Amino acid sequence: MGIYFFKKIQKGAHVPHMKNTEDMSFVRLDKFSEIKIPMRQHMGSVCKPLVKIGDYVKLGQKIGDSESNFSAPIHASCSGTVKKIDNIKTVSGEMIQTVIIENDEKYEISEEVKIPQINNKEDFIKAIRESGIVGLGGAGFPTHVKLDYKGNSKIEKLVVNCAECEPYITSDYRECIEDTDNILYGIECVKKYLGISKVYFGIESNKPKAIKLLKTLTKDDDNFNVITLKSLYPQGAEKTIIYATTGIVVESGKLPADCGVLVMNVSTLGFIGNYIKTGMPLVERKITVDGDAINKPNNLIVPIGAPINEILDYCECKNDLVKKVLMGGPMMGISVADITTPVIKNNNAILAFTEKMCKKEEVSSCIKCGKCISVCPMNLMPAGLEKAYDKKDFEKLNDLAINLCINCGCCSYICPANRPLAQKNQLAKTLLRNKNK
Amino acid sequence: MSNFIVSPSPHISSPINTRKIMLDVLIALVPALIASIIFFGVRAFIVTIVCALSCVIFEYLARRLMKRNNTISDLSAVVTGVLLAFNLPVTIPLWIAVLGSFFAIVVVKQLFGGIGQNFANPAITGRIFLFVSFAVHMTTWVKPFYYTNKVDMVSSATPLVNMDGVSTLDLFLGNVGGCLGETSALALIIGGIYLVIKKVISPIIPLTYISTVFILTLVLGENPLNQIFAGGLMLGAIFMATDYSTSPSTNKGKFIFAIGCGLITVAIRLFGNYPEGVSFAILFMNVVCPLIDRATATKPFGLVKNKGGK
Numbered sequence: 001m002g003i004y005f006f007k008k009i010q011k012g013a014h015v016p017h018m019k020n021t022e023d024m025s026f027v028r029l030d031k032f033s034e035i036k037i038p039m040r041q042h043m044g045s046v047c048k049p050l051v052k053i054g055d056y057v058k059l060g061q062k063i064g065d066s067e068s069n070f071s072a073p074i075h076a077s078c079s080g081t082v083k084k085i086d087n088i089k090t091v092s093g094e095m096i097q098t099v100i101i102e103n104d105e106k107y108e109i110s111e112e113v114k115i116p117q118i119n120n121k122e123d124f125i126k127a128i129r130e131s132g133i134v135g136l137g138g139a140g141f142p143t144h145v146k147l148d149y150k151g152n153s154k155i156e157k158l159v160v161n162c163a164e165c166e167p168y169i170t171s172d173y174r175e176c177i178e179d180t181d182n183i184l185y186g187i188e189c190v191k192k193y194l195g196i197s198k199v200y201f202g203i204e205s206n207k208p209k210a211i212k213l214l215k216t217l218t219k220d221d222d223n224f225n226v227i228t229l230k231s232l233y234p235q236g237a238e239k240t241i242i243y244a245t246t247g248i249v250v251e252s253g254k255l256p257a258d259c260g261v262l263v264m265n266v267s268t269l270g271f272i273g274n275y276i277k278t279g280m281p282l283v284e285r286k287i288t289v290d291g292d293a294i295n296k297p298n299n300l301i302v303p304i305g306a307p308i309n310e311i312l313d314y315c316e317c318k319n320d321l322v323k324k325v326l327m328g329g330p331m332m333g334i335s336v337a338d339i340t341t342p343v344i345k346n347n348n349a350i351l352a353f354t355e356k357m358c359k360k361e362e363v364s365s366c367i368k369c370g371k372c373i374s375v376c377p378m379n380l381m382p383a384g385l386e387k388a389y390d391k392k393d394f395e396k397l398n399d400l401a402i403n404l405c406i407n408c409g410c411c412s413y414i415c416p417a418n419r420p421l422a423q424k425n426q427l428a429k430t431l432l433r434n435k436n437k
Numbered sequence: 438m439s440n441f442i443v444s445p446s447p448h449i450s451s452p453i454n455t456r457k458i459m460l461d462v463l464i465a466l467v468p469a470l471i472a473s474i475i476f477f478g479v480r481a482f483i484v485t486i487v488c489a490l491s492c493v494i495f496e497y498l499a500r501r502l503m504k505r506n507n508t509i510s511d512l513s514a515v516v517t518g519v520l521l522a523f524n525l526p527v528t529i530p531l532w533i534a535v536l537g538s539f540f541a542i543v544v545v546k547q548l549f550g551g552i553g554q555n556f557a558n559p560a561i562t563g564r565i566f567l568f569v570s571f572a573v574h575m576t577t578w579v580k581p582f583y584y585t586n587k588v589d590m591v592s593s594a595t596p597l598v599n600m601d602g603v604s605t606l607d608l609f610l611g612n613v614g615g616c617l618g619e620t621s622a623l624a625l626i627i628g629g630i631y632l633v634i635k636k637v638i639s640p641i642i643p644l645t646y647i648s649t650v651f652i653l654t655l656v657l658g659e660n661p662l663n664q665i666f667a668g669g670l671m672l673g674a675i676f677m678a679t680d681y682s683t684s685p686s687t688n689k690g691k692f693i694f695a696i697g698c699g700l701i702t703v704a705i706r707l708f709g710n711y712p713e714g715v716s717f718a719i720l721f722m723n724v725v726c727p728l729i730d731r732a733t734a735t736k737p738f739g740l741v742k743n744k745g746g747k
Contacts, residue, residue, distance in 0.1 A: 239738065251740070324444075367553040380737050
C-alpha cells in the first residue's frame, strides 16, 4: 500500500503539448520601420535613457542603464534615429519610458560591440551585466545578479533548464537543436568562472531529438547528465526541475544557491556563449508565434522592441477573429491589451487565440474532488487556500503556505468547477504583502 | 482589430467539468442497472427512473425555493437518485422511493448548501432514513428471476443473514436476493474499473475498503470472498465511499477513511444487530471525514515551519 503516498511523487498537470512549431527553424525577421525599446524589460530598477531625440544609434549600442546593480542595461536593437522618448504602457500595465527608434533597416553594428576580455570571475560577472542579459525563461531576473550571489561559493551543480513545459512554445527546443555549440560554450564559461563541476540538463520527454543530440555531444564527459523529465507541466519551474534532476529539495525561504544548485535557462546560456564569442549584447529574441488565430505558426528571431502586431501580421494572423494575444505560454503568459506593444527581453512566445479558446466556462461550486491537490507541484491545497482567501483568513493562508505557490496555474487548469484558484492565490499573496507592509 | 480579452493566467483549462464527471459515474452505473433488470425485472428499472426523476425535481424545487441558481444540469441529482434506487429492494412501494429521494436531496444535500457542501452521502443517508422508518419494506427481498414465476414470489433473506449454501459464483454474478443494484459484484467492478480509467475516482478507497473487509473476515474465520461479494460492499466501496464531498481529498486521508469503513462494516456484519453494515460504516466515516482531512493535510514541497512560534 505504501506506493500510494509515501514516495515523493512529482505532481503536475497533463496539459496538451501543441508543439506545432517544433520542426520550424528560426527565421530572422527585421523589416520593422519603428522599434520601441522600453527602459525596463526585467525585474529590478528602471533604466535611464542614455540617448536624446535625434541621436543616431547603432545596433548593440547601449541606450539605457541604471545605477542600481539590480537592473540590466538596454541596447539598441537596430540602427537608426531616435524619434521619440515617451512613456508607453507595457504588457504589465505600467507606464514605462521608452526609446522609439526609426529603423533604417541597415542594422549597422556599433563600435561598442567588442569581444569581452575576461580573465577572472569579476570580469565575467561584469561582462554579463554589460550584455544586458536577463533570465530568458520568463521571469526576467538579471543574470549577473544571480551569478554574483554571495552564497554562490557553495554551488556544485548547474541545472540547464530545457524543460519547456508550456504548451505551444518551442523556442528553447529550437535553441537546443540549432544553437548547441553556443549553449555548450556558455555552460563551459559558467562552469569555469563559478567553479561548478556537475551539469544537469532537464528536458521533457516530448523532445526526443534534443535529448539525443545533447546525449551524443556530452557522452564523453561524466560531469554532464542529460535527464529526461516526464512531460508534466510545470517541470520547468525552478524548484521542480531541481528536484527532478538532482533530487535536491529547495526548502522554503532558501535560494537554490543555498542548496548548492544554480538553474539557468538554456536560451540564456546559449546567449552567453554567443556573447562571449562575439560581444553582441541582448538585442534580439527567439520567439515562437502560434495559436489558433495564426495561419502560419513559426519560430522567429526578432529585434527586441519590435511591435507585436507586425509580427502577428507576418505570421498571417486572422485579424478579424483574434480575441486574445498572449506574451508567453497559455499557462503563465500575460494577455496583451494593446498589440502595438513591443517584444521585450523575457518574451519567448506570442500566441494569438480566437474566441473558441477564450470561452469562459461557468464557475460552479467546489465539489471537493481533490484534483487541485493532486496536481499542485508544490503540494499545496488550492481549494483550502481559496476558502481562506474568501474569508480573508490570514492565519490560514500562512498555515497553508500560500507563499510557496508558484502560480503555475495547474489548479485552475484542472478544476472541474472552473474555479479561479490560481488567480485567487495571486490575490491572496498581494493581500498578505499589503497587510505586512 | 477589435478589443482584446485581458485576463489572468492560466488561459486554458482542461476539458473536464462537473457534468462530465457525473456523466461518467452514470455510465459506470449502467452495467449494474442492466444486471438488476436481468435479475429483478423491469420494476428495477422503474424504481431507478422514479428515484432519479424525483431527485431531479426535488433539487429543482429546493433550489427555486431557496432562491439559488439552478444546478440540475450538473447531473449530480441523477447520480444520487440512481444510487438511492440501487440501495432499495425491488419490491419497494414507489412512494417510499420518492420519500427517500426527498430526504436525500432536500434534507441531506440542499439544506447544507448543495453539491460539494453536504457532510454525508445523500444516497446512503436516504437509504438509512428509509431503513429505520420502513424496516419491513426495506428488508423484503425477493429471489432473482421471481418475475418469471408468478406463483412463487417467495421472499428470501439477504445472503448476509445466512451464508450457508450460498455459492460464491452466484454472489459474484448477483444471482442472489438483495437490493436491486448491489447484488452483482461483477457489474459494479466493471463500472469501478471504468471510473478508475477515466480518473474520476482514485482506486485507493475501493481497494483499501474491500481488502480491509477481506482480510478481517478471513482472520475472523468467515468466507472472505462471500463477504466481499455479498451485500452492499461493492456498491458502497466503489460508488458511495468515493463520493468527493464526503471523503477525504488527500491520498493518505482516503486510505484512513477506507480502513475505517472496512472495520466498521465488518464489526456491524459480524457482531451487530443488523445483517448489513456498509451504509452505517460509510455514514459514520463521512462524519469523521473533516477530522481526517485536517489530520492529513498535505505537506507543502520544501516547507520549513518557523520554529519558536509565529
